[in-house]
Amino acid sequence: MAFTLELDHVTKAFDEFVAVDNLSFNIAEGEIFGLLGPNGAGKTSSIRMMIGIMVPDRGAVRVFGEPMTRRLLDRVGYLPEERGLYKKMKIMENLVFFAQLKGIGVAEANRRAHRWLERLELGNRSNARIEELSKGMQQKVQFIAAVIHEPDFMILDEPFSGLDPASSLVLKDALLDLKKQGKTILFSTHRMDTVERLCDSICLVNHGRSVLLGGLREIKASYGRSSVQLEYEGELPLLGDPSLVASSNDFGNYVELRLAPGADPQHLLEVAMRSAKIRKFEVVEPSLEEIFIDVVGSTRAVISHA
Amino acid sequence: MRKILLIIRREYIVRVRTKAFVIFTMLMPLLVGVVVVLPSKLLMMQSGGTKHIVIVAADGTLANAMKSELSASSASVDDEAVPADRKKPGKPEFDVSVRTAPTEALRQQLTTQVRDGKLDGFAWIEADAVSTRRAIYYSRNAGDFIEASLVSRALRFALSERQLADHGFSAAETKSLLGPVALDSVHIDRQGANQSNGLGAVFLPYLLLAAIYATVLIYGLYVMRSVIEEKSSRVVEVLLGSVTPMQLMSGKIIGVGAVGLTQIGIWAAASAILGTGSIAMAHRVVGENMKDAHISTASLMLFPVFFILGYATYACLYAAIGAIVNSDEEAQQLQFPVTLPLVLCMVFAAAIIRDPNTPLAFWLSMFPLTSPIIMYVRVAVSMPPVWQIATSVAISLASLYGLVWLTSRIYRVGILMYGKRPTLAEILKWIRYA
Numbered sequence: 001m002a003f004t005l006e007l008d009h010v011t012k013a014f015d016e017f018v019a020v021d022n023l024s025f026n027i028a029e030g031e032i033f034g035l036l037g038p039n040g041a042g043k044t045s046s047i048r049m050m051i052g053i054m055v056p057d058r059g060a061v062r063v064f065g066e067p068m069t070r071r072l073l074d075r076v077g078y079l080p081e082e083r084g085l086y087k088k089m090k091i092m093e094n095l096v097f098f099a100q101l102k103g104i105g106v107a108e109a110n111r112r113a114h115r116w117l118e119r120l121e122l123g124n125r126s127n128a129r130i131e132e133l134s135k136g137m138q139q140k141v142q143f144i145a146a147v148i149h150e151p152d153f154m155i156l157d158e159p160f161s162g163l164d165p166a167s168s169l170v171l172k173d174a175l176l177d178l179k180k181q182g183k184t185i186l187f188s189t190h191r192m193d194t195v196e197r198l199c200d201s202i203c204l205v206n207h208g209r210s211v212l213l214g215g216l217r218e219i220k221a222s223y224g225r226s227s228v229q230l231e232y233e234g235e236l237p238l239l240g241d242p243s244l245v246a247s248s249n250d251f252g253n254y255v256e257l258r259l260a261p262g263a264d265p266q267h268l269l270e271v272a273m274r275s276a277k278i279r280k281f282e283v284v285e286p287s288l289e290e291i292f293i294d295v296v297g298s299t300r301a302v303i304s305h306a
Numbered sequence: 307m308r309k310i311l312l313i314i315r316r317e318y319i320v321r322v323r324t325k326a327f328v329i330f331t332m333l334m335p336l337l338v339g340v341v342v343v344l345p346s347k348l349l350m351m352q353s354g355g356t357k358h359i360v361i362v363a364a365d366g367t368l369a370n371a372m373k374s375e376l377s378a379s380s381a382s383v384d385d386e387a388v389p390a391d392r393k394k395p396g397k398p399e400f401d402v403s404v405r406t407a408p409t410e411a412l413r414q415q416l417t418t419q420v421r422d423g424k425l426d427g428f429a430w431i432e433a434d435a436v437s438t439r440r441a442i443y444y445s446r447n448a449g450d451f452i453e454a455s456l457v458s459r460a461l462r463f464a465l466s467e468r469q470l471a472d473h474g475f476s477a478a479e480t481k482s483l484l485g486p487v488a489l490d491s492v493h494i495d496r497q498g499a500n501q502s503n504g505l506g507a508v509f510l511p512y513l514l515l516a517a518i519y520a521t522v523l524i525y526g527l528y529v530m531r532s533v534i535e536e537k538s539s540r541v542v543e544v545l546l547g548s549v550t551p552m553q554l555m556s557g558k559i560i561g562v563g564a565v566g567l568t569q570i571g572i573w574a575a576a577s578a579i580l581g582t583g584s585i586a587m588a589h590r591v592v593g594e595n596m597k598d599a600h601i602s603t604a605s606l607m608l609f610p611v612f613f614i615l616g617y618a619t620y621a622c623l624y625a626a627i628g629a630i631v632n633s634d635e636e637a638q639q640l641q642f643p644v645t646l647p648l649v650l651c652m653v654f655a656a657a658i659i660r661d662p663n664t665p666l667a668f669w670l671s672m673f674p675l676t677s678p679i680i681m682y683v684r685v686a687v688s689m690p691p692v693w694q695i696a697t698s699v700a701i702s703l704a705s706l707y708g709l710v711w712l713t714s715r716i717y718r719v720g721i722l723m724y725g726k727r728p729t730l731a732e733i734l735k736w737i738r739y740a
Contacts, residue, residue, distance in 0.1 A: 015735070053546045053722065070550065078547035084540035089320065100312050101548040145544065 002029045003065065004153045004184035005050060010059035012045050019045040021208035022059070027186060027201070032179055034199035034216075035188040036292065042208035043188045044081070047155055050186075051078055063153065074103050077151035081158045081188070083138045087131040091122070091141055094130060095148055102149035109148065116144040120170060135162040143171065147178065154178065157188045172198070192289040204292060211295045220285045223294075227286035228265055230255045234276030244268050247294055256290055309549045313557025314564065317532065321565045331569050335576050357453060358424075359445075360416055362405045363431035369404040371464035372429070376400040376456065400456075408432075420446055429457055436468055511659045511686040514605060515652070517570075518613055518682055523648055525566040526620035530637060532558055533628025533721070542721045551718035556710075559621045566617060567610065574606075605686045608695075612685075615702045616678030619709060620648065626713035629720030636727055647675035655683055662687040671698050674705035712737060 005027040012020040020042040027033040035043055048054040049061055052068050061068040064075065085094050092113055099109035117123045120140045130138060139162045147154060159175075160168050175198065179185060189195055195202060195216075202219070204212035212219065230236070231254050239248045239257065244267070248257035259265060265283050272278055286294070321327055359376075363369040377400055405412060408430070419425040427445030435441055443457050463484060470480045533555075536542045545554055623644045631637045651670070658667045662684040671681035671694070681698040684690045719736035720728075728736070 048722070051547045053543075073548060076547065078544065080540060080543040082540040082543065084542065084544040086316075086320070086541055087539055097312070097316055098544065098548070101309055101545070103308075142544075 003027060004029050004063070005033075005186065006060075006062040006065075007046070007050075008060040008062070010046070010049060010056045010061060012042075012049060012054060012056050018208050020049070020056070023205065023208065023210055024059075025203045025210060025213055027184055029184055030179065030182050031200040032175070032185045032187065032198050034195040034202040035186060035205065036190065036192065036195060036202055036288075037205035038190055038296075041205045043205060044157070045208075046205070047078075047157060047186075047188060050155060051076060074149065075152045077146040077149065077154040079143055079146035079154070079156040079159055081161070083135070083142050085130045085138060085141060085145070088129060090127055090129055091117070091133075092126045094141065095145055098145040099148045102151075104149050112148050112150075113144065116148065119174065120144065120167075136164060136167055139163055140167065140171070143174075151183070153184045153186070155186045155188070158191075159187070160189075160191070160194055192287065192292060196288045202288070204295060206296050212291065216288070219291065220288075223286045223291060225283050225285060226259050227284050227290055228257050228259065228268065229280070229282045229284055230257070230272065230278065231280035232272065232276040232278050236272060236276055238268065238271045238275070241271075244271065247290070249290065249293065256287060258286060258290055258294060310553050310557040310560070313549065313554060314561040317558050317561025318564050321528070321562065322568065327565065327569070331572055335573060356399045356401050357426040358401045358403075359426050359457070360403050360405060360428040361431065362408050362412065362416070362428060363435070364406060364408055364433045365431070365435075366404065366406045368431065368435070368464050368468060369406065371467055372457075372460040373402040373404055375460040375463045376402050417444060420444055427453065427457075429461070431461070435461075436465060439465055511683055512655075514609070514686045515655050515659075515679070515683050517573075518609065518616065518679055519648065519652060521566055521570060521613055522616040522620055522679070523645070525562055525617050526624045527641070528562045528565070529559055529621040530624035530628040530641065531634065532562065533625050533717070534631065534634060534637060537629065537721050537724075538632060546722075551721065552714050555625055555714055555717050559618065559625065563614065563617050563621065566613065570610070570613065604689055605682075608682065608685050611699070612678045612682035615699065615706070616682075618706055619674065619678065619702065620644070622706070622709045622713040626716040626720070629717040630733065631727060632724060648679065651676050651679040651683075654680070658683055659687050662690070668694070672701055674702055674709075677702050 003026045007023055007025050010020055010023045011018070023042070023046060035046065037043055045054065049056050050063065050068070051073060052070055063072045066072060086097075089097070092110070095113040095116075096106060096109045099112065100106065104112070114123070114126065117126050120143070122137060122140055125133070125137070130141065133141070139159075143156075143159060146156065156175075159171060163171060175185060187195060187199060199216050201215050202212070203210055233253060236250075236255065239245055239250060239255065242260060244260055244263045246258040246260045248255055259268065269278070269281055272281075361369045361372050363372075413430065416425060416428045420427060423446070427443060430442040430444065432438070432441070439462075441461055443454055445453065447453075466484055467480050470483060471477075475483070536545070542554070549557075624641065627637055627640045627644060631640060654666065654670060654676075657664070658670070658680060661667070667680065667684060670676045671684055671690070677698045681690070681695060685695065715737045716733060720733075
């Protein structure tokens with residue numbers, strides 16, 4: 001299998017603080033890969049090493065099978081988490097400038113920019129300055145800037161942040177199209193729900209280390225049908241019972257929980273019915289968020305940055 | 307290289323098309339014009355206009371001699387070297403009438419007229435004035451020394467003329483004796499004798515000093531602001547996915563510098579077109595001393611050289627500051643130590659223009675942070691030996707090389723660091739990062 005990206009025992013430290021600690025993973029050509037973890041987990045530093053902004057202290061980064069060099073960057077697109085556009089310049093000027101930096105001619109850049117703006121429903125705003133746009137619109141422009149040179153490998157850091165549901169849908173379709181064209185996409189996010197629907201493989205990082213790595217399907221399967229989703233009215237004191245529940249994420253009238261090893265879901269239902277009215281009870285594969293909580297071992301890591 | 311060109315082009319276009327650039331480009335010559343013209347206008351308003359005065363003397367010949375001398379007097383007060391036919395603003399014109407019947411009633415009448423503002427003043431010359439060489443000048447404004455001294459000079463002229471005539475000199479001889487002398491001062495520098503002098507030699511270097519100081523400072527600060535803007539808008543993050551920090555920094559510095567050179571070019575072209583007029587204006591205002599003042603070809607040719615050296619030096623430093631800070635406010639505290647040598651240049655400039663060859667001037671024109679400004683001032687005043695210019699430029703280039711190396715390392719790390727402003731120790735650590 002050909003890999004678009006290979007991180008090989010990569011370590012990066014700033015003074016005492018180890019941002020990325022012996023991190024290894026590969027991204028196969030044509031897949032959508034999720035790099036997950038709370039802020040400060042080392043995602044941004046990892047990405048910066050993938051695009052050569054930073055050099056690892058130890059380990060190697062290979063892109064398209066070659067050791068990372070700046071020459072390869074023309075084939076890589078990068079959408080940073082924070083919007084980075086020239087506010088005083090018009091949309092088209094921004095897009096053409098960034099396309100040119102990637103080696104695209106002006107005419108071609110113009111053509112592609114117009115096509116993308118149409119597709120993302122910004123066609124009538126192409127002469128607006130960035131500062132006149134809403135955050136969601138800026139995010140779309142930022143996305144176009146990352147893909148306008150038709151890179152083979154796209155690194156998208158929180159691409160859906162700031163988008164309303166309709167825009168998210170448009171963007172998701174665009175991403176799936178790119179995947180169909182054989183492009184490789186790396187997602188960096190802490191929003192597990194989007195990843196769950198889009199990604200083929202994931203890497204969970206925490207404190208700079210990889211804590212979970214592999215195909216999304218395999219990971220979920222390995223956890224088995226050990227999760228329960230409950231819709232309820234009333235109280236569920238059983239959530240505090242370690243003989244039944246390993247971990248839980250309670251929303252007040254809905255709870256996702258992982259069964260304790262050896263616990264019987266039927267027994268859990270019985271106990272639950274004693275204290276609350278149960279509207280829905282389902283034994284499922286765990287959600288990514290549950291897995292994350294389970295692996296990281298604390299809910300705080302997730303919630304603190306959500 | 308293609309990427310640097312793209313960075314340069316963006317930086318250039320974005321800046322040149324701003325209103326700020328257009329306004330500053332047009333306003334500067336206007337401002338210089340105002341600074342040059344305004345003082346003379348003010349002077350005109352103060353003592354200008356036509357002065358109505360009366361000369362009262364029993365001796366009509368004496369009074370008329372004074373009158374004709376006053377009417378002709380528009381030359382400078384103490385400088386008899388200047389021919390009287392060169393008129394200039396700031397010196398009053400006189401409308402003189404002569405009365406030859408000195409009575410106490412007339413004195414009362416004229417005093418009333420002066421008090422009421424109908425008359426500017428009157429000179430009272432007694433019959434024995436030729437021997438006492440004494441007279442009285444009545445005027446509302448005793449502080450107007452120009453007026454008083456012109457009257458006094460006219461009297462001295464008239465009395466001398468009378469005495470010379472009494473000693474048997476002919477009118478022609480008298481005229482020749484009392485006529486002006488011409489004193490041309492010759493300024494000697496290493497290139498040989500140069501027909502130039504005092505005021506002009508001070509005025510023009512100051513103008514050039516102000517120009518190079520202002521452009522270096524303003525365009526240096528533009529670089530800093532541009533870095534801060536890219537950093538705070540996070541554009542830098544996207545850019546670094548395509549270009550190296552070094553490409554970004556050098557593209558930015560060159561782009562902004564090109565804007566500076568464009569502006570200087572426009573000013574130079576404008577002054578070449580308007581030059582004749584404005585130089586003539588300057589002559590009239592500053593005085594006849596300006597008549598031989600000129601900007602040497604060398605100081606014109608070297609302006610871009612020293613601008614580029616000075617600008618590049620400070621642009622590097624300001625770029626590093628921009629990379630360290632998160633906002634314009636933070637930058638203001640940090641930019642002071644960097645701006646200090648520039649300000650010191652201005653402080654020392656007065657002494658250096660007076661005497662461009664002191665050891666202080668020499669060493670300041672060799673020290674990298676002050677050399678572009680100070681060496682240029684020395685060039686503008688009087689051409690220093692070529693070896694000194696060459697050494698200064700060489701030191702500048704060498705230090706610039708080191709500076710680019712140093713600041714690009716600060717820049718490279720700094721532009722990706724947000725939040726707390728780093729300490730000096732942290733910045734030193736950045737420089738050592740691989």
